[in-house]
Amino acid sequence: MLRARAAIAGIGATDFSKDSGRSELRLAAEAVFAALDDAGLAPSEVDGMVTYTQDANQEIAVAREVGIGELSFFSRVEYGGGAACGTVAHAAMAVATGMADTVVCYRAFNERSGRRFGQPDARLGGQPSSQGLEMSWHVPYGLMTPAAWVAMFAQRYMHVYGATSEDFGRVAVAMRRHAATNPAAWFHGRPITLAEHQASRWIAEPLRLLDCCQESDGAVALVVTSAERARDLRRSAAVITAAAQGAGAGQMMMTSYYRDDMAGLPEMSVVGRRLWEMSGLTPADIQTAILYDHFTPFVLTQLEELGFCGRGEAAGYLQDGGIELDGRLPVNPHGGQLGEAYIHGMNGIAEAVRQIRGTSVNQVVGVANVLVTAGTGVPTSGLILSAP
């Protein structure tokens, strides 16, 4: 079993911006250097690398740039932001099975100044690959942006459970409140009110502008090694108590409209069940959660799928600052992707490590376990990180 066999021993990041002015490979190298320095490891000690299928920087290119020598393990994780925790899961598996001793996970992109995921891409449906064919049932009608794909689920969720745009807005308000006190966040010092959320323009009804996360340039890297070795390194580590990937039955990439009631995220249920099973923990054992927040509605769904509340109860759970720093479950103390930066979920894992270490600018008191999730609406992944 993978439980507690590996740990995240180092985290590193570039600045988060709208125009980095550097190549994506340079961003990757900078983040990897920072993570290795944080762990107190030399590049030559790395023998494994994992990134996202969507990352434009090959493992060998980053290795060359950073001075990492021979690699005995490299792997890529599919499905956009759903890969985030999956990179750590793969690294932990490699460490636990002896495929590698020290694995670097990274994500680097100029997502704002380069290719923007939020923009329509007419080529999405153009290729007769399985994904191109899948997209071809949607793209020709103009249903081709992540916001619109998510809005289709959100509309159904509102219909089934009576949730409102204001309920979604409470997520945005919480994230911007957290980012406001995080100097690394793009929206540092810029909180919003629910009224501002309600006044923001429609993107894809029922989603407003402030339901959608920002777009960012930047990179984050993580160093994974054995829990035993991590104890002897420079900084205290976050033990990987559980790691899981999950896809649901009838799964599609953002458009799983043909299965079940469309009011849930079955793939996150798979991840949640695996995390609780592997860790032996329950939602009551989690002091803070990093929930993937590219769009606000799926934060509600995740709270339900992971068992923090019952189905359809998330709107009530959010009331009265329920997911804010002093709430019943502080979610995304760094401000999430709505507030800090959109680094495809990797920045959230780094925040989870800081919460375990007790070094976050928005530190939650008495953190023993942090649950982290990855991209929603896609095959996804999750982690439970714990204090050693």
Next chain:
Amino acid sequence: MSPDTDRADPGKPGTSTDRDLHELAVKQAALGQVRGAAAVDPVNVPMIRHWLDAMGDTNPVYLDQGIAPPAMAQVWTMQGVRRAAGQHSPVDDVMSALDAVGFTGVVATNCEQVYHRYARLGERLTSAIRFDDLAGPKRTALGEGYFATWTITWHAESGEAVAEMMFRVLKFRPPPRAVPREPYPLRPAVNRDTAFFWDGVRQGELRVQSCADCGELRHPPGPICPHCRSANRAYRIAGGEGTVYSYVVHHHPPVPGREPPFVVAVVALPEGVRIVGGIVDCPPEAVGIGMAVVVTYRQMDDELVLPMWAPREP
């Protein structure tokens, strides 16, 4: 300057070519009735029998009394596909002249027949053509053109007129081939597993894949039945009705080929599958979950047809 700019515009009233055409028409009309060759065959029973059968005319009077249906007048002297040399009528020159200056399209606009008496079995008819009139140029929906009118009279061997017909055609200049529509930018990928669906919408059919072995319906389709592993695929043509299961109103960012705000919905079909499509003929604010919709096919460009959904009740 293009070399074409000096060319006379044949359709412009008063231009040299327009004058030429009218002068020719006057000349041809002045020829009066010009007799053609006598019919190759006399009025005969087999031809009458075929005609009556083709027309569904069960009146026994023709064969009983040995007379031809009057509307057959044209039949007796009609030229074959390979027209014999020397058979020339005053109309031909006008038609050739119009063709030569670009009025190559032709459509019959009027036909009036007058019957003087029945043609009888064994009579060999002769037709005579008189060019009557050339009118134009006129603007028509088909393009600019001239109306040419002539009269054909059928005579018995005695010289007696049996029937006559006024005939008018529009000789028009076909408009330049329509510029192909701007290709719609959002094209589906199509492969051997999905082609049946897109072939269907081009024919106005909403095809839902069904397993040829176990009958399981499935949308979106795929190569193997997940229920019974059969690769034998068939399809059922959906009735075209559905219910909005969920929807979005897209505002931003702009999407190529679509004008925001537009609505895209997940539509639940009574056949038991869901399908995604655009909602049309309905303001976005009128769309709601549970709304009854009916499929409508929209030609997006010269090739692509998309199934869209319109409210079932206005």
